[in-house]
Amino acid sequence: MELSIISLILLYYLKRPMGLITVSPEWKRLFNSGMVLAGVLLILASVKIPLISHLATIISFLVAALIVYLVLKNEELHHRKGMIYAWLPIIVINFLGELTLLISPDFYDSWENYFNITEFFAFMWAIVMWINNTKQRKALEAEKLKALQREEKYKITESIKEQLEKQVIERTAELTAQKNDLEKALHDLKATQDQLVHAEKMASLGELTAGIAHEIQNPLNFVNNFSEVSNELLAELKEELEKGNTAEALEIAVDVSSNLEKISHHGKRAESIVKGMLQHSRTNTGEKVETDLNQLADEYLRLSYHGLRAKDKSFTADFKLHADPNLPKIPVIHQDIGRVLLNLINNGFYAAAEKKNQLKEAKDPLAESFIPKVTVETKALKNSVEISIEDNGPGIPAEIQSKIFQPFFTTKPTGKGTGLGLSMSYEIITKGHGGKLSVSSKPGLFTKFIITIPQV
Amino acid sequence: MKILIVDDERDVEDLFRQKFRKEVRSGDLELAFAFSGDEALKILSADNPPKVVYVFSDINMPGMTGLELLDKIKERFPHIQVSMISAYGDQENFKKAMDSGAKEFFTKPIDFISLKKEIGKLIDKHNS
Numbered sequence: 001m002e003l004s005i006i007s008l009i010l011l012y013y014l015k016r017p018m019g020l021i022t023v024s025p026e027w028k029r030l031f032n033s034g035m036v037l038a039g040v041l042l043i044l045a046s047v048k049i050p051l052i053s054h055l056a057t058i059i060s061f062l063v064a065a066l067i068v069y070l071v072l073k074n075e076e077l078h079h080r081k082g083m084i085y086a087w088l089p090i091i092v093i094n095f096l097g098e099l100t101l102l103i104s105p106d107f108y109d110s111w112e113n114y115f116n117i118t119e120f121f122a123f124m125w126a127i128v129m130w131i132n133n134t135k136q137r138k139a140l141e142a143e144k145l146k147a148l149q150r151e152e153k154y155k156i157t158e159s160i161k162e163q164l165e166k167q168v169i170e171r172t173a174e175l176t177a178q179k180n181d182l183e184k185a186l187h188d189l190k191a192t193q194d195q196l197v198h199a200e201k202m203a204s205l206g207e208l209t210a211g212i213a214h215e216i217q218n219p220l221n222f223v224n225n226f227s228e229v230s231n232e233l234l235a236e237l238k239e240e241l242e243k244g245n246t247a248e249a250l251e252i253a254v255d256v257s258s259n260l261e262k263i264s265h266h267g268k269r270a271e272s273i274v275k276g277m278l279q280h281s282r283t284n285t286g287e288k289v290e291t292d293l294n295q296l297a298d299e300y301l302r303l304s305y306h307g308l309r310a311k312d313k314s315f316t317a318d319f320k321l322h323a324d325p326n327l328p329k330i331p332v333i334h335q336d337i338g339r340v341l342l343n344l345i346n347n348g349f350y351a352a353a354e355k356k357n358q359l360k361e362a363k364d365p366l367a368e369s370f371i372p373k374v375t376v377e378t379k380a381l382k383n384s385v386e387i388s389i390e391d392n393g394p395g396i397p398a399e400i401q402s403k404i405f406q407p408f409f410t411t412k413p414t415g416k417g418t419g420l421g422l423s424m425s426y427e428i429i430t431k432g433h434g435g436k437l438s439v440s441s442k443p444g445l446f447t448k449f450i451i452t453i454p455q456v
Numbered sequence: 457m458k459i460l461i462v463d464d465e466r467d468v469e470d471l472f473r474q475k476f477r478k479e480v481r482s483g484d485l486e487l488a489f490a491f492s493g494d495e496a497l498k499i500l501s502a503d504n505p506p507k508v509v510y511v512f513s514d515i516n517m518p519g520m521t522g523l524e525l526l527d528k529i530k531e532r533f534p535h536i537q538v539s540m541i542s543a544y545g546d547q548e549n550f551k552k553a554m555d556s557g558a559k560e561f562f563t564k565p566i567d568f569i570s571l572k573k574e575i576g577k578l579i580d581k582h583n584s
Contacts, residue, residue, distance in 0.1 A: 214516070217543050221565040222467055228568070229474045236477070255474060262467055309516055318519040371519060 351393025493520030
């Protein structure tokens with residue numbers, strides 16, 4: 001009878017889920033049928049009908065044995081092993097008791113106390129095991145729950161990671177596109193810069209052209225005139241010789257030979273101007289050549305003056321070159337330094353003429369007597385060479401002195417200046433020649449740009 | 457007869473002296489040279505009345521330009537004749553010079569044949 005109750009209890013627990021573990025529906029159905037069977041057996045065993053109740057008892061043995069067997073043999077039910085071990089002693093004791101009762105009730109009666117005591121211990125064992133199992137199960141469940149939470153967290157992390165990766169890919173694509181755009185913009189800017197540099201060069205060449213034409217025309221005139229006059233002189237020389245005027249003839253001969261020297265001098269002058277022009281327009285080779293800066297300054301001072309003069313007929317100015325006769329030749333990029341000089345001298349003339357205009361506009365009585373002037377001075381210093389370009393223009397206010405070397409900074413009206421002249425000059429002197437370009441100015445009085453180029 | 461030539465190119469002096477060698481030697485012509493407008497005015501002011509009767513001036517010179525010099529000469533010595541010589545034979549300079557009372561306007565390179573004619577006329581006038 002007890003076995004049937006035990007079977008009922010076991011079956012009841014077997015079909016219920018343990019924590020997160022559930023058994024399959026097939027097993028559940030089997031356990032339900034088992035419970036019905038156990039219930040029937042319980043009733044049959046308790047009604048005490050001879051033979052039938054004995055039979056029910058035997059069947060209930062088999063049922064209990066079957067339950068034990070199934071749980072221990074089937075992997076799917078192993079989670080209930082603990083329960084089976086808890087109940088096994090009591091099942092065995094009961095089995096033995098019932099068996100003894102069936103075979104020899106007398107023997108059972110005389111040993112009943114022992115059976116009862118054993119049964120009590122087995123029952124205690126079951127309860128202890130029960131408590132222990134429950135504890136273990138709870139711990140296991142908590143562990144499982146934790147694992148599950150971890151898994152959940154992991155899943156969330158995974159999904160965040162995935163999302164992040166997607167975002168990273170998107171951002172990377174965006175950034176790559178941006179980088180490409182920027183690279184293109186940079187490339188365009190560089191191309192524009194090159195164009196601007198070229199335009200600036202061409203603009204300064206344009207400024208030069210008129211000056212060059214004048215500067216070439218002058219020596220050519222002398223070449224033509226002196227060769228012509230020499231011809232005339234030679235005719236006279238012949239006449240004088242025929243007349244026997246040797247002294248006169250000698251005098252003429254001296255003149256002719258001095259004329260030939262002059263022809264050669266002016267021819268060379270024209271040649272050097274053409275060379276200078278070619279050098280100015282030629283693409284920069286960056287080659288440094290030992291250069292006489294006095295000559296270069298003189299050349300560009302004249303070119304600048306005559307250039308401006310040719311462009312604007314009303315332009316008048318005075319210019320002076322104070323050349324240091326001890327100035328050493330130093331290696332410079334001829335064309336670049338030429339551009340710097342041209343730029344600074346042009347600026348000087350422009351500023352000085354501007355001052356005269358300002359005076360005129362203000363109806364200042366000094367306007368008439370004011371003569372715009374640019375003075376270029378060369379000086380040999382200890383380890384360097386200094387070239388200063390000074391104008392008596394309106395000066396540069398202190399607040400913009402720091403800006404004048406910035407690209408595109410200009411005070412000239414729109415279209416009159418690119419704003420690149422000084423910044424390019426600055427680059428050429430500092431980066432190209434390791435020198436210095438500084439400015440000093442007193443508003444209303446003068447502006448002086450000072451170029452210092454180290455000798456080595 | 458004394459004429460003054462104003463040009464910032466110093467070789468102009470040699471050129472004129474040789475070109476007018478015969479006239480100078482015969483004493484018909486005396487040449488004076490100035491290399492700037494200021495110098496020209498100094499020379500003109502040196503004698504009172506000035507011996508110079510004719511001035512040939514370049515227009516493009518540093519400092520005072522030939523046109524300014526022309527104005528000043530006409531203002532201070534109205535009887536002195538002035539002709540301009542310029543590398544830039546443009547209308548603007550020509551008109552300005554003529555308006556200011558210039559006698560002739562020569563362009564560089566100097567056409568010495570016409571210049572000689574002009575000076576020859578002067579000498580003839582002077583001698584007669």
